[in-house]
Amino acid sequence: MGSFSLVHWLIFGVIAILVLGGGRFSNMMGDVAKGIKQFKKGMAEEDETPPSRLESKRADTVIDAERERARDADR
Structure with a gap:
C-alpha cells in the first residue's frame, strides 16, 4: 500500500518526460x-x-647540539 512497484515508477518517469519535455x-x-x-x-x-x-611543535623547535652541550656543561 505504501510503496510503488517498478511499473508505477516507469509510468511516473514517462509522464515526467512528457510534461518537462525531452530536451x-x-x-x-x-x-x-x-x-x-x-x-x-x-x-x-x-x-x-x-x-x-x-608535528608543528617539532618543526618550530630547532635544536643546536653544541648549544645543548654547553648548557649541560654549565650545570
Whole structure:
C-alpha cells in the first residue's frame, strides 16, 4: 500500500518526460552529471592538511647540539 512497484515508477518517469519535455529533461540530467564530475574532481584533489600540534611543535623547535652541550656543561 505504501510503496510503488517498478511499473508505477516507469509510468511516473514517462509522464515526467512528457510534461518537462525531452530536451529539458536531458539538460537537467547533463547538469547533474557535470555536478557529479566536479564533486569527484574536488574529492580527488589532495588537500593540504595542517600539521598536528606535535608535528608543528617539532618543526618550530630547532635544536643546536653544541648549544645543548654547553648548557649541560654549565650545570
